Amino acid sequence: MAVIVDAVIRHQSTKNQPDPIHLSAHYLEPSIPGPCEVQIRVQRTGRRYSNITADLYQKGKMNVTTHMVVGTLPDINNLKIDRATPTILPPHPLAARIPFYTHSALSKYSPKPTKLTFRSALELSADPVVSEAQKKKSLGGLIGGFDASTWTELTEEPDKTVRLGLPAVAFLTDLGRNTPGILPKEDRPGESWHPTMSFQVEFKLKLSTLPDYIAPQTFGIWSTGRFIVEGRHELHSEVWTAPSAIGKPGAIAADDPDWRNKMFCVARSSQMALSIPIEVNKRKAKGREGVKL
Template sequence: MLYSQAVTVRFDRTLDDGTRVYTGTLDPFWTIGVVPHGGYVMGCILEAVLHSQSTTGHPDPIHISSYFLVPSRPEAYEVHIRQLRTGRRFSNLIADFFQKGQLNLTSHVIVGTLPDLTAGSGDRSSPTMIPPHPFATRIPFRQHPSISESFLLETKTTPRSLLKTSFDRTIEERFLAKAIAPRENDGGFDRAEWYEMLGEEKGVRLSLPAIAFLADMGRSPPELFPEGDRPGLSWFPTLTLALEFKVKLSSLPHYISPHTFGIFSTGRFIHQGRHDLRSEVWTAPSAIGEKGVLNPDDEEWRDKMFCVAVSNQVALTVPIDVNRRKASTQSSAQANGNRLPKL
């Protein structure tokens, strides 16, 4: 099932306290091993928030922080959205994700109105720093997606048949150089990858729920260890994931690829497998392996890209067998009416 279809929700009911309930079904295609991908689950929550806020003065998610309590399952779910506070510029929501009455994760969402790139602002009291501002952060990628090298995702990533991927060799070489001369750099892990969602409607730009999935596709640092130090085939379950959106996607210029984005991820610390990961989601000048409006010969293509979201997460490192056991253990627990296992 295409991602845009897999995040579909519908309004179900309103509870006595005003909580709005949305329902949907997690698609088994968008999983890591047998457990639904964390960014995909967050995308379903964001889809419900977008529906709930569509008729309000604060229609856009600005920031979402999710806490993953137990792994989800590819089956029916409910998202309960409760208003905490309504302000002039921003409102605060709680969005809880349930399956069979069990709270799987809870999210705090700040909603408002995302900046429109087509509407300039000269208000110095609310500054904006995007290109062509001289201090604006430029896209960290050096290789245009039309000439970057494609690769296949690992077999444990089920949706890889609907994802086209490539990496920036310049960033890869810079990362490898750290291992050769560790005392000459500040350490950490950097990775720059292009992701293209396949099969989506031509010319229709991906939505914010898709950005949540892509933001959670940054490579976990333990995966990037040298061959001799790398853990065996592992699962990296997310404990917390915070995502801030930067701009209104519908306002992106026409030359931006609608289905391709760059993920620049950085990991700095690992303690007993628990690690941090920061990811920036950038626009792309073309689809992977295809010539776009801004081709590699245009020396200014990097100056015309925009960061659309930034995520920060904490994740664990566990053997992939733990992922597989979760499904059977959860099924048994649900059948017996017991509490679900914790990570």
């Protein structure tokens, strides 16, 4: 998805609607690392928003088809706040706060899933408060559900002061913990992978306008799911800014009681995915059998 978002940003760079606002994607075929082509078509041009399609091809096959709304993302320093175009942000009592309770500076690196082929490019840290609360959820409680909060740091950019862009955020929206993986061990399926069937992302803010105190390459990913039926499940995720790199001091002190009010949600996503035994994926990787969904 990061490749598609990057292609759309390049396509829109000379236009007066430079930013992706919302995308809805359907995955038709598995993609593999390697050359690809993104074909972009303008479907409708509007005053504030326009609609385009962006489809990713590999080896002549359409792997992902995407419908995207483009426009201009808000500048966090110049938001319109009135009744005609309302904005609700902290300290407003009804504004959403970051669903993390442990400052990233106080966090420790967590083990990375061995099946992540790109695990060398990131570091993870699960919020222990959220993890413990998930363990204590009573089965058959009032609303049920499965929650996870993980500080996520991308590590391949050599200049640690460079602020990551929307393509990286699009990548992060797909890193939420899939619902089957949050199940208690006794209910968790065997080793499996979770191919995405459909995926929606909404971008919230222009990243280049974020305050200097925001960590440039660390984000908080909160994910939640409620239903699993024959392995098919939904996953809702939010990508939030972070006050510091994992385990390192930042501009916002770890003992600042107001640090949660100073974070911003930069994107949210929703997807439908499956749960398939890992052996199927391994056979495909060896070229002996394709995946039939």
